[in-house]
Amino acid sequence: KNQVEQSPQSLIILEGKNCTLQCNYTVSPFSNLRWYKQDTGRGPVSLTIMTFSENTKSNGRYTATLDADTKQSSLHITASQLSDSASYICVVRDTGRRALTFGSGTRLQVQP
């Protein structure tokens, strides 16, 4: 069964600090991995999309890494801002069923 597991479940950091969120997946055959940011009650917004051959992708202060061998990804947030407070969701797509498997997300709270 395809699964995506994220850790930690929740995280509180101080404004200006860095943090790293983790994603482990068992989806096969792998197509791509996406990180989304979701503000409470709103639709997710894409941060990065990575395929099998991509190890790192950046979007401003967000940097995602992918290790397809160990089936792990991370999202690193640099110099956090209050507006970074949201849920961050890891999503993996398989090439077989073309379906998406969502992680349960990491809820990040940035405090002043």
Add this chain to the structure above:
Amino acid sequence: DSGVTQTPKHLITATGQRVTLRCSPRSGDLSVYWYQQSLDQGLQFLIQYYNGEERAKGNILERFSAQQFPDLHSELNLSSLELGDSALYFCASSVEVAGAHNEQFFGPGTRLTVL
């Protein structure tokens, strides 16, 4: 604003009833996805349509059905509603070009409350 529209924004109904949620994709996007997000839960993929045809199926209950019309808008029909169906329902659209990343753009969601 993602360019994806969903109506209604809120819906309150009773158990056993049937409702229809509507989604209009971004201009030019051929694919529509439906998701369910229960309170404090992750997003659950329900179903995907591409240019009017069902393309992928997730954890969609038999009481739920969807379709995509020739103008590419989509409807999600939920019937015999139960209390546990209360959730946010999101629609997303993408271009779905072969070989491309095909980023999904999410709508604002419809909040369904079943009493």
